[in-house]
Amino acid sequence: MATGPGQREEAIDALRGLCLVGIAIVNVPWIGFSENLLLQLGQWWGGHAMSPADLVAAIGIEWLFEGKFYPQFSALFGFGAGVLMSRGMALYARRIAVLFVFGILHSIFGWWGDILLNYAMLGVVLAIVSRASTRVTFGLAIACYLVATTISVVVDFSGWLNPASADLSDELARAAETTAIYRDGTFVSITEHRIEELWAFFAPWEWSYRANTVAMGCFGLAVQKSGWLNDLPSRRAQLGKIAAWTLGIGLPLAIVPFGYIPVGDVVAIGYGSFFLWLATRGSIDPLVRWLVPLGRCAISGYLGQTLAFTLFFYAYGLAMYGRIGAWQGVVLSVSVWALEVVLARAWLSRFALGPVEWLWRSITYLRMLPITRG
Numbered sequence: 001m002a003t004g005p006g007q008r009e010e011a012i013d014a015l016r017g018l019c020l021v022g023i024a025i026v027n028v029p030w031i032g033f034s035e036n037l038l039l040q041l042g043q044w045w046g047g048h049a050m051s052p053a054d055l056v057a058a059i060g061i062e063w064l065f066e067g068k069f070y071p072q073f074s075a076l077f078g079f080g081a082g083v084l085m086s087r088g089m090a091l092y093a094r095r096i097a098v099l100f101v102f103g104i105l106h107s108i109f110g111w112w113g114d115i116l117l118n119y120a121m122l123g124v125v126l127a128i129v130s131r132a133s134t135r136v137t138f139g140l141a142i143a144c145y146l147v148a149t150t151i152s153v154v155v156d157f158s159g160w161l162n163p164a165s166a167d168l169s170d171e172l173a174r175a176a177e178t179t180a181i182y183r184d185g186t187f188v189s190i191t192e193h194r195i196e197e198l199w200a201f202f203a204p205w206e207w208s209y210r211a212n213t214v215a216m217g218c219f220g221l222a223v224q225k226s227g228w229l230n231d232l233p234s235r236r237a238q239l240g241k242i243a244a245w246t247l248g249i250g251l252p253l254a255i256v257p258f259g260y261i262p263v264g265d266v267v268a269i270g271y272g273s274f275f276l277w278l279a280t281r282g283s284i285d286p287l288v289r290w291l292v293p294l295g296r297c298a299i300s301g302y303l304g305q306t307l308a309f310t311l312f313f314y315a316y317g318l319a320m321y322g323r324i325g326a327w328q329g330v331v332l333s334v335s336v337w338a339l340e341v342v343l344a345r346a347w348l349s350r351f352a353l354g355p356v357e358w359l360w361r362s363i364t365y366l367r368m369l370p371i372t373r374g
Helices: 004-031 037-045 051-066 069-084 089-109 118-126 135-153 170-182 187-202 206-226 232-255 262-281 286-295 296-311 326-346 356-364
Strands: none
Touching: 004 051, 004 069, 004 262, 004 286, 004 296, 004 326, 051 326, 069 089, 069 118, 069 206, 069 262, 089 118, 089 187, 089 296, 089 356, 118 206, 135 206, 135 262, 170 187, 170 206, 206 262, 232 262, 286 296, 286 326, 296 326, 296 356
16 A cells, blocks of 8 residues: 555654654743753752652653654654755755744744754755765764764763753752743843843754754655655554664663763654554554644744743743743643644644744745635
């Protein structure tokens, strides 16, 4: 049984929509908690009290989610970029330029952990290697993966991945200062702080994450070049084996923080392979149908999550910054994502594109494109 392009794209779109729940679960603690989860777990290990529910949620997030979903998103970006570049490099270049602007605006008015700037950078790299063979593109992915792993082990594990290496008094003082800004500041003061945090884009610990984004983006482009996913049902057995091996090896190792990048990528590939394996079986067709619209509005969904979470946590909204625990963060994340699933389905029943996707495409083409269907 062959899979036509439409069916294949539905599975990929559904995977993109599913990834957004992982992105949300990981981002909420970074957006709205005064202390990151590893620091909280480090304090718990040192004897500080932590509720059982928060402890389980924090361990679960760090083990199963942190560093496991942005690699999937990056690979999907690379896969989609291959399709876009085949339609013309001039158009593709304009789309990447607009994405860069979106990333700057999101960093200033959203939050410092923006991914769009990384994707704009990734888009340039993908354009450079677009005419390379599948083998060369895959080789570049491996090389960037090794670079990212090296930086992560050398730089990251001496910093945020290893709370024991941090000066706890400095970390807590910084957390108190940040809490005062986000919980009690004005929109202007919060925006000024976000502009300061934007410079973290150039911080040493960011480069492992950035190199890994390039690695997984090149991996996605290599997969697109190879045509390996053009007939998903014929790949079902291989997808199952990939999922079994990567998750069987990756999940036990993922509990160790310094495996953030090397193991995170392995688990990310496992998650994606497992979902596509299920999708080819047909038993999750209803789930796929529900997830496809959000996957096709992925940028709108990503930015919508930032809007929802910042309004919940920051002073110009409900001012809940630092006031909820890890388990409540999971509930908030999943609730916002579930609402987005419903809204995306309703939106695309009437409109051809997500709102941000429509704006992105209109700016790219330098004219207002129709958004309604028909």
